Amino acid sequence: MVTIMDKIIIENFSLEYSDGTESLRNINLHIPANQMTVLFGPAGGGKSTLLRAINRLNDLADVKHFSGKILLDGSDVLNKKLDTISLRRRVGMVFARPVVLPFSIRRNLTYGYELAGIRDPNILEEGIERSLHQAALWDEVKDRLDEPAISLSGGQQQRLCLARSIIQQPDIILLDEPTSGLDPISTLKVENSLQELKRDYTIVIAPHSIQQAARIADTAAFLLQGELIEVGLGEDIFTKPVDERTQRYIEGRYG
Ligand SMILES: Nc1ncnc2c1ncn2[C@@H]1O[C@H](COP(=O)(O)OP(=O)(O)O)[C@@H](O)[C@H]1O
Ligand SMILES: [Mg+2]
Numbered sequence: 001m002v003t004i005m006d007k008i009i010i011e012n013f014s015l016e017y018s019d020g021t022e023s024l025r026n027i028n029l030h031i032p033a034n035q036m037t038v039l040f041g042p043a044g045g046g047k048s049t050l051l052r053a054i055n056r057l058n059d060l061a062d063v064k065h066f067s068g069k070i071l072l073d074g075s076d077v078l079n080k081k082l083d084t085i086s087l088r089r090r091v092g093m094v095f096a097r098p099v100v101l102p103f104s105i106r107r108n109l110t111y112g113y114e115l116a117g118i119r120d121p122n123i124l125e126e127g128i129e130r131s132l133h134q135a136a137l138w139d140e141v142k143d144r145l146d147e148p149a150i151s152l153s154g155g156q157q158q159r160l161c162l163a164r165s166i167i168q169q170p171d172i173i174l175l176d177e178p179t180s181g182l183d184p185i186s187t188l189k190v191e192n193s194l195q196e197l198k199r200d201y202t203i204v205i206a207p208h209s210i211q212q213a214a215r216i217a218d219t220a221a222f223l224l225q226g227e228l229i230e231v232g233l234g235e236d237i238f239t240k241p242v243d244e245r246t247q248r249y250i251e252g253r254y255g
Helices: 047-054 084-090 105-115 121-134 154-166 184-197 210-216 244-250
Strands: 006-017 022-032 036-040 063-072 091-094 172-176 202-206 219-224 227-233
Touching: 006 047, 006 202, 022 047, 022 202, 022 219, 022 227, 036 047, 036 210, 047 063, 047 172, 047 202, 084 091, 091 154, 105 121, 105 154, 121 154, 121 184, 154 172, 154 184, 184 202, 184 210, 219 244, 227 244
Parallel strands: 036 202, 036 219, 091 172, 172 202
Antiparallel strands: 006 022, 006 063, 219 227
16 A cells, blocks of 8 residues: 655645735645645646745745645744745755856756855765756766856756755755746656656646646646635546636636
8 A cells, every 4th residue: 555645734825915916815735745746727826826835935025914834744834933944955946947056067056055064075976966867967967067057058957957956855846837948858858857856855846838737747736816726636637627617727718
């Protein structure tokens, strides 16, 4: 028997921005460990807001009010006393546009170690090689680690960001439309490396298209205008959704 453990449990989570936008209403969602959980739905549904809540990036935005719980391994990340720096070390994030630093490929990867005061060359070298393998980038860059990261193609830069997000071995990787700027081949490379990564990590992703959502989802949650409409196994929800609104979206009747 396979027991599925919930890595993240979101309970009655609501969030309102300062301009009065009620971006999420009473969200309840269990996110299993070592799976790919997909948040999908039309723009404005609250996918990015929910992802940012998990590693407290909304702290930096204009939030008026939030309530509920987001339990990571049983402890609430919304606790005001929580150290967000160590939280973000446990929860890596990759954004739509690759954000490479104006340094070499190598230093882009070791920058997190640098900030944490870790200098042991054995740890750094091990991390570089492991994270580049896991991000399916090693073969392409192993002979050019000292070249500027900016010299890489867009797809390679995004895989470098993925490698950077996992080099310190977080528990969870959040990805917000990570392939929206990539060509189809780079997109598939990123998807393949995510499939590898879920053996070691819990992945939560807002895909850039419903086709991608259907390709990669183990579990999928449909968000519409701040509400969680339906959650199910990927193999079910994209072929036989229960809620009529999910069905309409999958059939392409929402923008
Ligand atoms: N920083 C912000 N300030 C005010 N409103 C915001 C902010 N970010 C997002 N919103 C609003 O919250 C709602 C959800 O947005 P978002 O989480 O970006 O959805 P999605 O990622 O599904 O497109 C939208 O109505 C959006 O306009
Ligand atoms: Mg978004």
